Amino acid sequence: MTPGEPLIRWDWLGSHAGEIGQRVGEHLELTLIAVAVGFAIAFVLSVLALRVPRLYPPITWTTGILYTIPSLALFALLVPYTGLSLLTAEIGLVSYTLLILIRNIVAGVRGVPAEVREAARGMGYTDRQILWRVELPLALAVIFAGIRVATITTIGLVTVTALIGQGGMGYFILLGIQLFFSTPLIVGALGSVMLAVLADGGLVLVQRALTPWTHAR
Amino acid sequence: MDARTVSALASLARWLTDPANWQGSHGIPVRILEHIELSGLSVLVAVAVAMPIALYFGHTGRGGFVAINVANIGRALPSLALLAFGLVIAISLGLGLGFWPTVFALVPLAIPPVLTNAYVAVREVDRDVVDSARGMGLSESQILRSIEVPLGLPLMLSGIRTAAVNVVATATLGALVAGGALGRFIVDGLALQEYDQLMAGALLVALLAVGTEVSFAALERATVPPGMAAIR
Numbered sequence A: 001m002t003p004g005e006p007l008i009r010w011d012w013l014g015s016h017a018g019e020i021g022q023r024v025g026e027h028l029e030l031t032l033i034a035v036a037v038g039f040a041i042a043f044v045l046s047v048l049a050l051r052v053p054r055l056y057p058p059i060t061w062t063t064g065i066l067y068t069i070p071s072l073a074l075f076a077l078l079v080p081y082t083g084l085s086l087l088t089a090e091i092g093l094v095s096y097t098l099l100i101l102i103r104n105i106v107a108g109v110r111g112v113p114a115e116v117r118e119a120a121r122g123m124g125y126t127d128r129q130i131l132w133r134v135e136l137p138l139a140l141a142v143i144f145a146g147i148r149v150a151t152i153t154t155i156g157l158v159t160v161t162a163l164i165g166q167g168g169m170g171y172f173i174l175l176g177i178q179l180f181f182s183t184p185l186i187v188g189a190l191g192s193v194m195l196a197v198l199a200d201g202g203l204v205l206v207q208r209a210l211t212p213w214t215h216a217r
Numbered sequence B: 001m002d003a004r005t006v007s008a009l010a011s012l013a014r015w016l017t018d019p020a021n022w023q024g025s026h027g028i029p030v031r032i033l034e035h036i037e038l039s040g041l042s043v044l045v046a047v048a049v050a051m052p053i054a055l056y057f058g059h060t061g062r063g064g065f066v067a068i069n070v071a072n073i074g075r076a077l078p079s080l081a082l083l084a085f086g087l088v089i090a091i092s093l094g095l096g097l098g099f100w101p102t103v104f105a106l107v108p109l110a111i112p113p114v115l116t117n118a119y120v121a122v123r124e125v126d127r128d129v130v131d132s133a134r135g136m137g138l139s140e141s142q143i144l145r146s147i148e149v150p151l152g153l154p155l156m157l158s159g160i161r162t163a164a165v166n167v168v169a170t171a172t173l174g175a176l177v178a179g180g181a182l183g184r185f186i187v188d189g190l191a192l193q194e195y196d197q198l199m200a201g202a203l204l205v206a207l208l209a210v211g212t213e214v215s216f217a218a219l220e221r222a223t224v225p226p227g228m229a230a231i232r
Helices: A012-013 A019-052 A053-068 A071-082 A086-110 A116-123 A127-164 A169-181 A182-210 B002-019 B028-060 B064-076 B079-092 B101-126 B129-135 B140-177 B183-192 B195-223 B228-231
Strands: none
Touching: A012 A019, A012 A053, A012 A182, A012 B079, A019 A053, A019 A086, A019 A127, A019 A169, A019 A182, A053 A086, A053 B195, A071 A086, A071 A127, A071 B002, A071 B140, A071 B183, A071 B195, A086 A127, A116 A127, A127 A169, A127 A182, A127 B079, A127 B183, A169 A182, A169 B079, A169 B140, A182 B079, B002 B195, B028 B064, B028 B101, B028 B140, B028 B183, B064 B228, B079 B101, B079 B140, B101 B140, B129 B140, B140 B183, B140 B195
């Protein structure tokens, strides 16, 4: 960022293509683990909250607090215990997905019309069958909206984990700040935004394939 | 609690009660003030930019697509990437490190929730109420000022709350570009492996973020117009 220096040095891009590819892979891996683990935990807590409605407020309250704690602060609080590790990054990333996912799973299932549920019960479905064969399929669109938001948010947060030695595109941003060199800065920032946009587009396609009835006219 | 937790909490308590950490330009009170100043200015700028646009879109019913989608785009912008862009802009404008790059990163982070919520707040006001106000001869600006804004105020404030909590959290990253504020303790703590400083900084930022959330929630409740509160 010294005067006369171009904003992007294309030769740097060329000579670091391999490393950029590797960091993109890291970024996606960190995101995938966080959303998958987050979804598994959120799913269990949501089913619990749907069965025992009294548990819903404390669950949203707790995950709400986790969501409010700044990401860097949460990572920092974990470092003395779990070190500068993948585990530290994932505990933070997972805890940010919980509120978004639980809200959408619960809202999606609660949004299923009562008549549909009663019809299923009248046909002799058990509670478990109603959940798996009626409520969850019908709630899929809302649940997927939650997965999309959680994924985009996580892709953004992964950049912050570069501070605790995890990398992804955040590695290039930190490198750019440290070297005062705009090329990696822009590669990291634009790369992370592009990953978010692509992931969102990909999830929309998956959702369409899974819920063909939502766009059949 | 295991021994490690006890010793970590003990050193945290020692750090927080050490008078040396409460004095001078690097002390806790100064860092908290810097944090509030940085966050406050960024939220104010975002409100000043977003509110007129949202009120215009909301009142006329135009631009709904833009107002709603700006929130989705905003979510895709990672805070660290915004900081990177803020740094590039501030350097090329000759504004230096620290404060301004962070403000440039925080303002675009705060605009989407403010804009979207204020737009929805105005739109959600019962159209019958607006029509009867118009029938009573209120001008368009009077309708906006005395009907739509007061009735939409709680929802508008909830947008500002989301923005403020997010900004308070993200202002921490300013320390990466040589800024002050509470992030200083975290970034220095990480770099020097001083876990007492690190945890104290994290604790203070978390408290400030939760405090922001709680005070805005109280403000929202207090601004519900008496008539609407009675209906609820």
